[in-house]
Structures are given as structure tokens and as C-alpha cells.
Amino acid sequence: MEDRETLTNLYYTMLLIRRTEEKILELLLQGKLASSMCHVSIGQEAVATGVCSAMQPQDYLTSTHRGHGHIIARGGDLRRIIAELLGRATGYCKGRGGSMHLVDINLGHLGSNGIVGGHIGIATGAALWSKLQNADRVTVAFFGEGALTEGIFHEAANMAALWQLPIVFVCENNQYAMSLPWTHATAERSFARKGEAYGMPGVEVDGQDVLAVRQVALQAIERARHGEGPTLIGAQTYRFLGHSRGDPSPYRDKEEEARQRARDPIRLYQERLLQEGILTQADVDAIEAKVAEAIADAVRFAEESSPATLDSVLEDVFARQD
Amino acid sequence: MRKIRYREALREALREEMQRDPRVFVIGEDVGRYGGAYAVTQGLLQEFSPQRIIDAPMSEAIIVGAALGAAVVGGRPVAEIMYVDFATLAMDQIVNQAAKLHCMFGGQLIAPLVIRTQQGTGRGAGPQHSQSLEAWFAHVPGLKVVMPATPYDAKGLLKSAIRDNNPVIFIEHKGLYALEGEVPEEEYTIPLGVADIKRPGNNVTLIAYSYMVHTALAAAQELSQAGISAEVVDLRTLAPLDMDTVSASVFKTRRAVVIHEASQFGGFGAEIAASLQERLFDTLTAPVRRIGGLHVPLPAHSQLEKQVVPSVDQIVQVVKEMIGTPEMAAKHATTQTLCCKSI
Ligand SMILES: Cc1ncc(C[n+]2csc(CCOP(=O)(O)OP(=O)(O)O)c2C)c(N)n1
Ligand SMILES: [Mg+2]
Numbered sequence: 001m002e003d004r005e006t007l008t009n010l011y012y013t014m015l016l017i018r019r020t021e022e023k024i025l026e027l028l029l030q031g032k033l034a035s036s037m038c039h040v041s042i043g044q045e046a047v048a049t050g051v052c053s054a055m056q057p058q059d060y061l062t063s064t065h066r067g068h069g070h071i072i073a074r075g076g077d078l079r080r081i082i083a084e085l086l087g088r089a090t091g092y093c094k095g096r097g098g099s100m101h102l103v104d105i106n107l108g109h110l111g112s113n114g115i116v117g118g119h120i121g122i123a124t125g126a127a128l129w130s131k132l133q134n135a136d137r138v139t140v141a142f143f144g145e146g147a148l149t150e151g152i153f154h155e156a157a158n159m160a161a162l163w164q165l166p167i168v169f170v171c172e173n174n175q176y177a178m179s180l181p182w183t184h185a186t187a188e189r190s191f192a193r194k195g196e197a198y199g200m201p202g203v204e205v206d207g208q209d210v211l212a213v214r215q216v217a218l219q220a221i222e223r224a225r226h227g228e229g230p231t232l233i234g235a236q237t238y239r240f241l242g243h244s245r246g247d248p249s250p251y252r253d254k255e256e257e258a259r260q261r262a263r264d265p266i267r268l269y270q271e272r273l274l275q276e277g278i279l280t281q282a283d284v285d286a287i288e289a290k291v292a293e294a295i296a297d298a299v300r301f302a303e304e305s306s307p308a309t310l311d312s313v314l315e316d317v318f319a320r321q322d
Numbered sequence: 323m324r325k326i327r328y329r330e331a332l333r334e335a336l337r338e339e340m341q342r343d344p345r346v347f348v349i350g351e352d353v354g355r356y357g358g359a360y361a362v363t364q365g366l367l368q369e370f371s372p373q374r375i376i377d378a379p380m381s382e383a384i385i386v387g388a389a390l391g392a393a394v395v396g397g398r399p400v401a402e403i404m405y406v407d408f409a410t411l412a413m414d415q416i417v418n419q420a421a422k423l424h425c426m427f428g429g430q431l432i433a434p435l436v437i438r439t440q441q442g443t444g445r446g447a448g449p450q451h452s453q454s455l456e457a458w459f460a461h462v463p464g465l466k467v468v469m470p471a472t473p474y475d476a477k478g479l480l481k482s483a484i485r486d487n488n489p490v491i492f493i494e495h496k497g498l499y500a501l502e503g504e505v506p507e508e509e510y511t512i513p514l515g516v517a518d519i520k521r522p523g524n525n526v527t528l529i530a531y532s533y534m535v536h537t538a539l540a541a542a543q544e545l546s547q548a549g550i551s552a553e554v555v556d557l558r559t560l561a562p563l564d565m566d567t568v569s570a571s572v573f574k575t576r577r578a579v580v581i582h583e584a585s586q587f588g589g590f591g592a593e594i595a596a597s598l599q600e601r602l603f604d605t606l607t608a609p610v611r612r613i614g615g616l617h618v619p620l621p622a623h624s625q626l627e628k629q630v631v632p633s634v635d636q637i638v639q640v641v642k643e644m645i646g647t648p649e650m651a652a653k654h655a656t657t658q659t660l661c662c663k664s665i
Binding site for chain 2: 036087114179184309
């Protein structure tokens with residue numbers, strides 16, 4: 001059984017992701033974001049939260065175009081996240097990267113990516129180096145189910161299993177890649193069999209159940225850490241909103257949407273915590289207030305920060321030799 | 323004449339070619355149900371069938387590969403790559419396979435496929451969604467490269483591209499889809515490899531393609547207020563390249579500026595500038611100038627992005643530098659008419 005602090009932290013993190021993304025959408029509508037590209041992970045918070053809670057501080061991760069949740073769950077600085085989205089010099093990429101390119105090397109977060117699957121190569125390389133160095137480090141590669149059909153995923157999975165690399169492939173199956181349903185994307189939809197085909201275990205988990213995700217991730221990370229090689233995790237989840245702004249998802253069945261939204265991972269978890277007496281309603285309210293305060297602080301910080309400059313971009317085209 | 327948008331003109335070309343030739347089909351990501359990331363193929367799934375408007379998995383290499391294979395054995399595919407940046411995932415199929423196949427196999431095979439894609443800035447889409455990569459493709463023998471700037475050109479060129487027996491990289495611009503322009507109801511095509519003079523002028527030739535044609539036209543308008551008459555040549559296709567039209571214009575104006583959004587360093591403008599000096603060294607009154615994007619990964623920040631690509635002001639300033647004062651320009655104009663007459 002998990003201790004109360006862990007259980008509470010999971011709730012706090014999920015709520016922080018949800019409320020931050022709601023705020024991001026609000027800022028987007030107000031025209032305050034520096035870039036038009038922005039994908040939120042509302043409905044998928046349990047995956048990022050459960051997996052990141054199972055990682056050690058020295059571990060690595062790579063993330064996707066839908067990556068706000070991953071960096072927040074990894075303990076990213078909310079101020080720098082919001083500053084990045086508002087195009088401020090204090091942001092994670094000095095304000096030039098925006099929503100799709102969040103990164104924090106100090107947290108072992110090796111970057112989110114605009115190319116679907118592009119970062120899976122980087123994750124595999126990080127795992128290779130960790131193995132070559134005998135470092136006690138596991139890499140987690142988050143990706144959507146859409147990436148399963150990109151060539152880089154197949155090449156990475158093959159290499160990782162062949163060389164028993166310390167990596168965990170976390171597929172967030174939110175059922176759609178833009179408009180393409182997962183059932184129209186790949187013929188073999190069993191993660192167990194997919195994993196087996198590469199020579200690694202494939203584990204499916206209810207991605208709306210944060211504790212279940214955490215358990216599966218703990219096992220996979222443990223395996224990787226002990227030199228037993230990679231695992232493919234398939235977390236079944238759902239993108240509550242459109243692919244991005246201006247996508248009302250006409251290609252989705254409305255009944256399906258309603259059914260999926262009824263399984264809101266945050267509400268499910270909150271009910272459980274209350275039921276089991278781990279949190280009281282007063283605790284829940286206090287967490288809500290704490291989250292609101294953190295977000296207000298981050299927005300304030302970002303808005304007071306100076307804007308990104310082109311000079312700083314030009315300075316960074318090449319790394320210096322010193 | 324009726325006016326339609328760039329995206330509608332493209333859709334009409336696809337529709338007409340699909341009606342005309344049952345071998346034509348579309349394959350790509352989100353082209354069917356979603357109607358294309360930039361809504362070009364909207365409604366075509368309903369008009370045709372899932373066999374002819376094919377929603378493919380997110381797999382750029384095999385989307386191009388499958389289009390190529392189908393083309394080799396009799397199909398006429400139009401593959402859509404959502405952003406040119408993602409064409410990098412299909413580069414083997416494009417560069418080593420499609421481009422080479424006809425010549426490498428002694429002319430036995432043909433690869434009549436079109437790869438429709440879009441590129442460029444304007445949405446703050448960032449370093450992996452805003453690049454301009456036309457020079458890469460133009461550099462590969464065996465590929466044709468088309469870059470329309472107007473609805474009229476988009477339609478006529480896409481129809482020709484589909485009928486062409488070679489692989490054609492058809493690069494649209496994300497900033498142009500909503501642009502309206504005159505497009506006749508009647509059937510027409512525009513041959514690949516013919517540039518178009520979008521605005522006549524005498525003092526300087528502005529050579530551009532795709533979105534930058536409009537930037538050049540705006541600059542020409544502003545220059546006219548300063549008494550400078552700029553001719554705007556739209557290349558329309560980079561390969562094959564219509565150097566004759568470009569040279570004839572520069573022979574007349576004796577000054578040339580090449581403008582493109584892509585990084586100036588190693589960009590297509592260098593090809594034009596080099597060709598012009600080879601052909602017209604003695605005629606030119608000033609070095610051919612290039613105005614291209616800064617050599618930097620594109621920032622996602624919309625305001626910074628604007629500063630990376632050529633602007634109207636920049637073009638106006640470069641032309642004024644080349645010409646000097648308006649009086650000088652007028653003098654050049656008269657001497658040059660004399661020159662032309664004496665030939
Ligand atoms: C290589 C590549 N192809 C296509 C795209 C355009 N695109 C961005 S997100 C997306 C869908 C991604 O689906 P999935 O991997 O399931 O992630 P999700 O958006 O569902 O989180 C597509 C097609 C891209 N960014 N990169
Ligand atoms: Mg998905």
C-alpha cells in the first residue's frame with residue numbers, strides 16, 4: 001500500500017496538469033500565447049503522473065507535442081513553462097520554443113518534440129549511453145499511439161530489445177492520431193503481442209487509473225534498471241478535447257466521447273481517495289487552492305518577464321566550444 | 323471572373339483530375355475524414371470513395387513508398403505530406419527511389435506521382451513545422467519542383483503535375499490557403515517550367531516564388547511610389563527552371579533581386595544569381611542581390627518568426643540601395659530602352 005504522501009502527491013500533480021492546461025487554453029483564447037501550436041492532454045493526466053512518479057531523479061525522459069503533462073509531472077518549473085508559452089526570455093527555451101518544445105535537462109527531461117516519433121530515437125540513444133556507461137539510469141519515452149506506425153519506433157524497439165537497453169516505451173493510446181482512430185491505424189492492437197514481436201514484454205494498463213499506471217511503470221522501470229531490457233507499456237486513455245485548437249473532432253462519435261469523459265482520471269481518483277478516507281473534502285479543497293496559487297504565481301511571473309529576442313536565438317544556432 | 327481561394331483551387335484540380343482519370347487517387351494523413359490539415363481535400367472523401375481518398379497511418383516513408391510503387395505499376399497517386407518538414411521521414415523514397423528510378427533503370431520504369439505538401443512561416447509553428455526546403459528537392463536530378471503563389475497557378479499547375487510522368491514535389495504555402503484569386507470555370511492547365519511575369523516594370527526585376535511573390539508585389543507597389551518601376555517574375559516551378567523568362571526580364575531591367583523565405587545560405591536564390599551573372603554579366607548594373615531567410619532554426623514565437631523571413635521593407639531598401647536615387651533610376655530606364663532598341 002502506498003503512503004498517504006505519495007497518494008496525495010499523485011492527486012496534486014494530476015490536478016496541477018489539468019488546471020494548468022485549462023489556464024493555457026484560456027491564455028490561448030486571449031491571444032496571449034506566442035505561437036499558434038498548442039496541444040493539451042486533458043483527460044490523459046494519469047499516464048504522465050503515474051509514470052513520472054515511478055521514476056528516480058537521475059532518470060531520463062523524452063516527450064511529445066502533447067507534453068505539458070510530462071514536464072509538470074516530472075517536477076518542471078511552472079513559471080518557466082508558462083513563460084515559455086507566453087514567449088518570454090525566462091521560459092524553458094528562452095521563449096522561442098513554445099508549447100511543443102518544452103525541455104529541462106536538469107530534470108533529465110530531454111525535450112518534447114514536434115515530429116511524431118522523432119524523440120524515440122533520442123530516448124533510445126540516451127538509454128544506449130546509460131548502458132555503455134553502466135549508469136544507474138532508465139529512460140522513459142512517452143509517445144502517442146500514432147507514433148507506433150512511424151518507422152523510427154520499429155527501429156528503436158528492435159534495437160532496444162536486441163541490446164537490452166534500459167528504456168521503457170510508454171504509449172499513451174488516446175485512441176486517435178488527429179482524426180485517425182487507432183483501429184484504422186494498426187492491425188495488431190494487442191500491446192502484449194506487439195511487444196513480443198520485438199522481443200520485449202508488452203503490458204496494457206488502464207491509463208485512467210493513476211495507481212495502476214504507477215504499478216506497471218514501477219515494474220517496467222525496475223526491470224530496465226536491473227539490466228533486463230525494455231518494456232512496452234500501452235496505457236489506454238482518451239483525449240477529452242480536440243487534437244488542437246479549432247478541432248471540434250467531428251470524426252468522433254459523441255456517445256463515445258461522453259462515455260470516455262465519464263471516466264475522468266482525476267474525478268475517479270478523487271472519489272477513491274475520499275471513499276478510502278485518505279483525503280477529506282477539506283484536503284481536496286486545500287489542494288485545489290494550492291494548485292490555483294501555483295498557477296497564478298506562474299502567470300504573474302511570466303507576464304512580468306521580458307519578451308524573447310531574436311538576438312538570443314541567433315546566438316544559439318551553434319553551441320560554443322568553451 | 324469568379325474568385326476562389328487557393329485551397330479551393332487545389333481541391334478543384336484534384337476533383338477534376340480524379341474525374342478525368344480513374345487512376346488518380348489521394349493518399350495521406352488525415353486527408354479523408356478530417357479533410358486535410360489545411361482543408362484542401364475537404365469533402366472529397368464524400369464525393370469519391372475511401373479507395374480513392376485514402377487515410378493512411380502516420381507513416382510518411384510508406385505513404386510516399388506506396389504512392390511510388392502504385393505509380394510504377396499504373397496508378398496516378400497524389401500523396402499528401404502534411405508539412406514539408408515531415409518529408410524528411412520519406413527522403414529515401416523520394417530521393418533515392420522516386421527521383422532515380424526512370425533513369426537508373428534505363429527508362430523502363432516511370433514514377434508519375436505527385437507529393438503535395440506545404441511549408442513556410444506565418445503560424446508560429448516552430449522549427450519543425452515551418453521550414454522551407456525547396457532547395458533540397460530542386461538539387462536532386464529527376465524531381466520536378468512546383469511552388470504556386472496564386473489560386474490560378476495552383477490549379478493549373480497541380481493538374482499538369484498530376485498528368486506529368488515524373489515525380490513532382492508540389493509545395494504549397496501555409497500562408498496562402500485562404501488567399502482569393504480569379505480562377506476561370508473552364509478547364510485549363512499551366513505547363514511546368516514556365517515562369518510568369520506578375521507585374522511588369524523597367525528598373526529592377528524581383529524574382530520570387532510561392533508566398534514571397536506577394537511580398538515582392540507589395541514591395542513593387544511601394545517602390546512605384548518612389549518612382550521605381552519593378553518587374554516581378556514568379557518562377558512558379560524551380561525544376562524545370564525557366565531561366566529564359568528570368569534572363570529576358572533582367573536583360574531589360576539590368577538589375578535583379580532574388581527573394582525567398584528559405585534560408586539564404588545555400589538557398590535557391592544562389593542558383594538564380596549565379597545563372598544571371600553567367601548570362602548577363604555585362605548587362606547588369608549592380609550585383610544580383612539575394613534576400614532570403616536568416617540561417618537559423620525558426621522560432622515558434624510569431625513575432626520573432628516574422629523577423630527571420632524577408633519583409634517588404636527589406637526588399638524596398640535593397641532595391642533603393644541598388645538603384646540609388648529615383649532620378650538615377652529614370653536615367654537608367656531611358657538608356658536601357660535605347661539599348662533594347664539597338665539590339
Ligand atoms: C512525423 C509527423 N507526422 C505527422 C505529424 C502531424 N501530427 C502531429 S500530431 C499528429 C497525431 C499524433 O497522434 P498520436 O501520436 O497518437 O498523439 P496524440 O496527438 O494523439 O497525442 C499528427 C498526425 C507530425 N507532427 N509529425
Ligand atoms: Mg493519439
